[in-house]
Amino acid sequence: xxxxxxxPESLSVPEGGMASFNCTSSDRNFQYFWWYxxxxxxxxxALMSIFSDGDKKEGRFTAHLNKASLHVSLHIRDxxxxxxxxxxxxxxxxxxxxxxxxxxxxxxxxxx
Amino acid sequence: NAGVIxxxxxxxxxxxxxxxxxxxxxxxxxxxxxxxQTIVQGLEFLTYFRNQAPxxxxxxxxxxxxxxxxxxxxxxxKIQSTQPQDSAVYLCASSSxxxxxEQFFGPGxxxxxx
Numbered sequence: 136x137x138x139x140x141x142x143p144e145s146l147s148v149p150e151g152g153m154a155s156f157n158c159t160s161s162d163r164n165f166q167y168f169w170w171y172x173x174x175x176x177x178x179x180x181a182l183m184s185i186f187s188d189g190d191k192k193e194g195r196f197t198a199h200l201n202k203a204s205l206h207v208s209l210h211i212r213d214x215x216x217x218x219x220x221x222x223x224x225x226x227x228x229x230x231x232x233x234x235x236x237x238x239x240x241x242x243x244x245x246x247x
Numbered sequence: 248n249a250g251v252i253x254x255x256x257x258x259x260x261x262x263x264x265x266x267x268x269x270x271x272x273x274x275x276x277x278x279x280x281x282x283x284q285t286i287v288q289g290l291e292f293l294t295y296f297r298n299q300a301p302x303x304x305x306x307x308x309x310x311x312x313x314x315x316x317x318x319x320x321x322x323x324x325k326i327q328s329t330q331p332q333d334s335a336v337y338l339c340a341s342s343s344x345x346x347x348x349e350q351f352f353g354p355g356x357x358x359x360x361x
Contacts, residue, residue, distance in 0.1 A: 178352030
């Protein structure tokens with residue numbers, strides 16, 4: 136069973152629009168959540184991490200965590216064609232050395 | 248800062264041959280992680296080192312796969328008797344090793360087993 140479920144599988148938004156991604160964990164040992172982005176031919180690159188309930192905003196990116204439901208989301212406002220990539224949520228726990236357990240990923244296409 | 252360096256970027260092997268993948272972590276980083284990425288399984292943890300010591304290899308297939316970190320500047324992932332199902336992108340990441348530090352990924356090595 137996948138410990139980190141991610142949706143949707145793919146997403147298409149117009150340039151300037153809002154892109155939203157969702158992630159739910161089935162393991163309450165996870166305490167830290169990350170969002171990573173991967174462009175074709177490159178390794179994943181961290182966008183932001185969140186571990187407290189509520190919202191965290193960094194520029195055009197806003198992450199939200201609900202610890203009770205183990206649900207985390209990412210929203211990108213004013214999406215740009217350069218945002219087209221694979222987006223992964225990842226979870227980690229201190230007792231497991233912070234190794235990352237990744238979700239299945241969402242493919243984002245921003246139409247110019 | 249050159250980031251995490253992985254070599255080779257692409258490797259093609261025949262079934263039954265050995266493949267060795269190399270990773271140079273970011274200077275000063277004490278934690279090195281290996282992950283594998285496939286279309287079917289997604290991104291999976293394989294193993295990680297802290298201060299060159301192996302800490303967790305729970306994601307490594309028990310046979311044919313081994314990883315080492317002989318010094319702080321490089322780690323290797325070796326696959327013996329490669330099989331077609333080993334075809335994947337192998338990713339190395341490093342972090343400062345303190346708490347929930349960001350993991351910086353290399354570009355990966357695409358392994359194709361014919």
